[in-house]
Amino acid sequence: MSEESGTRRIRVGLGLGLGPVWNSRAEFASCVESVEASGWDSLWLSEHLTGPTPAPLPALAFAAAITSRIRLGTSVTVVPGRSPVDLAKSLWTAAQLCDGRLLPIFGLGIAEGAEHSAFNVSPQDRGPWFDEALPVIRQLLQGHRVTAHSRFFELSDICVTDGRPAPVTDLWMGGRSDVELRRTARLGDGWLASFADPRQTRRGIEVITKHAKHIGRKFDSGHFGLLFPYARERRPDTMTELLRRAYPLDDPDELCPVGIDALRAVLDNHSEAGITKFILVPAERPDDWASALELLRNDVTEATTQSNFARLAH
Incomplete structure (x- = not known):
């Protein structure tokens, strides 16, 4: 056909x-x-802080060192509870080591009490944290200097790269609820x-x-x-x-x-x-x-x- x-x-x-x-x-x-x-086509690692799953970004950096073709993705990288600067820095580093083959997908994480506790974020704050952090992560990965004021973080003229964009073109998102779908339409690329x-x-x-x-x-x-x-x-x-x-x-x-x-x-x-x-x-x-x-x-x-x-x- x-x-x-x-x-x-x-x-x-x-x-x-x-x-x-x-x-x-x-x-x-x-x-x-x-x-x-x-x-x-690609290899994907999920994130589960409180389980036996390996941390995706360092594991994918290792995978990049012994491969040359496959793309390498996270399914998903949890945003709430994390510093957007620290996360953007880790993503930038992994993207460099993956030679542009890194495909990050972002989400709220597993709906488990242990996971919420591990990320030190309350269930009601997960969505708002994500909404405020992902645009900051995107700007940082694009090489911009960022100043941002949030009830979750305070940033003043921060840059995590040498001024050039990280080799990450699209930021995908997970989730199935109507709120998550509309958030994807607003903030995501996939x-x-x-x-x-x-x-x-x-x-x-x-x-x-x-x-x-x-x-x-x-x-x-x-x-x-x-x-x-x-x-x-x-x-x-x-x-x-x-x-x-x-x-x-x-x-x-x-x-x-x-x-x-x-x-x-x-x-x-x-x-x-x-x-x-x-x-x-x-x-x-x-x-x-x-x-x-x-x-x-x-x-x-x-x-x-x-x-x-x-x-x-x-």
Whole structure:
């Protein structure tokens, strides 16, 4: 099928989720090198301060040192509770070390009491903190000197770069609520949905596009993504239970497909809704990253080959 007849060119990256990623430096290096060798578009690390997930930015800087092609993303970087200057400095440093391959996605973080406590921010302050901090982070990454007065921070003539823009072009955002969608339309350059069905992604895109137009912004139609878990043969009971507990109104089969046919349906249906970027997270940690990532990538290739709507971009 051609673009004119409805096919969307999509990119599929690999996410490592919120669990432990490695037992050693050698294992993580093998994982990262396998992501690039098996043809994935990108590698994504999530943030969970109070869990066994590695800190994304230093881990991605390490990944950049042993790769040359794949893009490297955060899904997501938590903003509330952090100094925008410190965060902008870390992002600028990581972007430099990633040779411009860094793709940061920002959000409020996991809705857990332990996480809020770890970031030292109250639930009611998370949104306002984000609203005030992200524009400051953007200005700092663009190389500007910034003065800002906020109830969360005070900045006077601060610059974190040598005056040149950091090699970060777009600031994407996560979230599914109406407030988060409108915030994305107002402050972001792209949107990453997580654990969503096609009706939810379609509605999210419509809300963002409509609100962006209302406030005089144009949102790139290719800047919509989805993070989702995938199981090749059987969805682990722990994943099914997690999905039913966190998303009781949603079908686990739509949120975490099992097998190539279900994967094809997810890629097809969300592509038709307007998603062009996908982050596939293995439903369970493999024993052998190299062979597992090759098999997962083959599933993606086969699913898109059979697809009526999605084709892999190369």
